[in-house]
Amino acid sequence: MAKPIQPEKLKSYTRPEGLPFRIQKIGHVVLNVTDMDRSVKFYTEVLGFKVSDVYKEDMMPGGMVFMRCNSDHHGVALVGGMKEESKAIELNHFAFEVGTLDEVLRAAEHLKKHDVRVDFEGRRRAGVQIAVEFRDPDGHRLEIYWGLDQVGSDGNVRPGEEWKWAHSLFDAVTDPVRGQDTTLIDKDLLKHFKPAKAAE
Numbered sequence: 001m002a003k004p005i006q007p008e009k010l011k012s013y014t015r016p017e018g019l020p021f022r023i024q025k026i027g028h029v030v031l032n033v034t035d036m037d038r039s040v041k042f043y044t045e046v047l048g049f050k051v052s053d054v055y056k057e058d059m060m061p062g063g064m065v066f067m068r069c070n071s072d073h074h075g076v077a078l079v080g081g082m083k084e085e086s087k088a089i090e091l092n093h094f095a096f097e098v099g100t101l102d103e104v105l106r107a108a109e110h111l112k113k114h115d116v117r118v119d120f121e122g123r124r125r126a127g128v129q130i131a132v133e134f135r136d137p138d139g140h141r142l143e144i145y146w147g148l149d150q151v152g153s154d155g156n157v158r159p160g161e162e163w164k165w166a167h168s169l170f171d172a173v174t175d176p177v178r179g180q181d182t183t184l185i186d187k188d189l190l191k192h193f194k195p196a197k198a199a200e
Contacts, residue, residue, distance in 0.1 A: 036078060049069050111134050170194055
């Protein structure tokens, strides 16, 4: 049985002074998949990644495909040969940032058109990003988001009393948190979404 967490103790942990390196970003994620063709088709044709390189099975059991969404050689890589769908036990989810709020709404519509399983649309609390959360063909949990709070050099984060959990994209856009400009470039996009209560 897991021990209860102690929030204040957890918040006290920090980067030690004099650490001889500094991690700059989370570089890439590698996922095991059951059907390489199906998964590569999903990540390219549905999410818009491009294939950079492929390892045949003599180089990596199950084969391996490296895909990119920017100038990095790969942001996602897939390894074939997984026996069953992901149970999302160790990896809860990973997320992809987009440049505008409009893109989150367009992504949500696009995913639905492709019959992708969507788990959540709206705004989460800590970080206050507006997002659509969904599954890939093997059940890996993914997120497309915009508007994640940025933490300055003073280390101050948004206080919890300013969080606003929104259970629909409509609610997230029409009821923003302090400092988050949810003005859409294409205001007609919101017509395709409903408040959480109306969507139930």
